[in-house]
Amino acid sequence: MLATTVALVILLYFGFLMLISKLTSVSGEGQSESFFIANRSSKWYLVAYGMVGATLSGVTFISVPGTVATSGWSYLQFMMGNMVGYVVIAYVLIPLFYSKKLISIYEYLKDRFGVKSYKTGSFFFMLSQTIGASFRLYLAALVLQLAFFDAYNIPFWVAVLVTILLIWLYTFKGGIKTIVWTDTLQTTFLLLAAVWTIYTIYNSLNMSVDSMVSTVYESKMSDIFVWDWKAGNFFWKQFLAGIFITISMNGLDQNIMQKNLTCKNVGEAQKNVLWFALAFFIATVIFLFLGVLLYEFAAYNAIPLPTRSDELYPMLALHHFGLFTAIVFLLGIIAAAFSSADSALTALTTAFCIDFLNLNEEEDASIKNRKRKLVHVMFSFILFLVIVGFRLLNDDSVVSSVFKAAGYTYGPLLGLFVFGIFTKKKINDKYVLIVCLLSPVLSYILNIYSTELLFGYQFGFEILLVNAGFTMLGLTLISKK
Structure with missing residues (x-):
């Protein structure tokens, strides 16, 4: 695939994003309100469709x-749990956040427990989101580096x-209002790539629709259910993990919930979810x-498989499916x-502005806008540093481990919110940070030695529940009489 073709695709793509940003940006006094919650005027169906791409x-x-070669379709067990989790988000969390008219969802923790809990919740979100977003951008940057930048010896x-700058340019004015619209474009491209690749294989192998469906259905790679309780992808482990990971990594994540809170009322937000x-x-x-x-x-076609399964789709799309499919994949x-x-x-900009700078209490619109833009620049620079740091490590297993470790930060968030919603206990707010730091550490240690301590049992995604359980136990211990 020619580097000039890649360059043209990238320029056209970002041209579309810049146009959307121009059309959705708001200037003047309403700029910050539009940036944070889009004036609660988003259409629920646009938010719902756009969130597919953002979540994938x-x-x-x-x-x-x-x-699928190693795990089949067992991932659907996790997705089944996701569906239950989204019902909980729709009927428990959405009404709670709307009733309090929150911009940052962690403001709930301030009302329930105190300022330290509030800051702790927001800090854990920002830590995990910074690492997670950097990791996802790092993977994409590697693909772009191979497809384009290496051809011109660009470091x-x-x-x-350049990537971070482009993102900054189309988000710094419009904020979440722009994101709602750009997400719809991005979801379309993402799904189009998958569907077009399926069509390409369908044509290449001279399949009929029936033979293609039966090929997939009869393949062992499409097995869904796993009933071995010791396996990492045992059904109930995956299903329960799917429920609680969805609640914590979507319902308690400012990135996702900020989009839900742009809908004009509770009913539309629930339909969206x-x-x-x-x-x-x-x-x-x-x-x-x-x-x-x-x-x-x-x-x-007797094509040798790459050593890493993550490389299969990029390898075939860029080198075996033709130029048009390569462009669509890109x-x-x-x-x-x-x-x-x-x-x-x-979301990072919103959380820091609301939770640490108290920007929603600032009356002067010009000061509010100036601070928000500075924070936006700051987080853009932080993402740049973390991504470059991943590259300097030059060890994919280490980078992947850092990404997985970031997932441990959602356990304390889940524990804090569950304890707050389902109990009436008051806590000694000043000890919350200690509890939330200890819980992931204890969970990580238990996960490493689980086979020795628990008769061969291996944790999967459900380690999140253990993490949240440690947090709730700690909150109980620091509860006021």
Whole structure:
């Protein structure tokens, strides 16, 4: 694939994003209100559709199709739990956040426990979101580096700087209002890439629709359920983890919930969550379906498989499916990366401005806008530093471990909110940070030694529940009499 073609695709893509940013930006006194919650005027169906791309991310776009060789469709067990989790978000968290008219969802912790709990919750979100967004952008940057920047001997750090600058340019004025609209474009490109690749394989292998469906259905790579209780992807482990990971990483995540809070009322926000859940499930099935076909195509054409499953889809798309499919794939991976990164940058800016600078209490609109823009620049620079740091490590396993470690920060958030919503106990607020720091450490240690301590049992995603449990136990111990 010619580097000039890649450059043209990237320029056209960001041209679309800049145009959307221009059309959705607000200037003057209403700028900050529009940046944070889009004046609560977003159409629920636009938010629901756009959130599909933001939730899938570049990691899912590349990784899910590749994992079917080892895990089959067992990921759907996790997705089934997701569906239940979204129902909880729609009927428990959405009404709670709307009733308090929150901009940052962590303001709830201030009302319930105190300022230290509030700051702790927001800090854990910002830590995990910074690492997570950087990791997703890092993977996308690697693809772009191979496809374009290497051809002109452009260093990786320059590529990352340009990438971050482009994101900053189309989000710094419009904020969440712009994100809601750009997400719809990015979701379209992401799904188009998967569907078009399926069509390409369908044509290449001279399949009929019936034979293609039966090929996937009869493949062992499409097995869904795992009933071995010791396995990491045992059904009940995956299902329960799906419920609580959805609640914590979506319902208690400013990045996701900020989009829900742009809807004009509770009813529309609930419709958004439920329809998004259905669309997200269908999108995941499409990517799993694609995964089986990718392996079938490679086997039929005797193409050696890459050592890492994450490299299968990029390798086939860029080198074996033709120029047009390569372009569509490139659009998909760019969309998948930036749909999560741009909203993460906006959410980080919002959380810091509201939770640490108390910007919603600032009366002077010009001062408020100036501070918000400075914070936006600050987090753009932080993302740049973290991504370049990942590159300097030059060890994918270490970078992946850092990303997984960031997931431990959601346990304390889940524990704090569950304890706050389902108990009436007051706590000694000054000890909350200690509890929330100890809980992930204890969970990590238990996870490492689980086979020795728990008769061969291995934790999967459900380590989140253990983490939240440690947090709730700690909160109980520091409760006031």
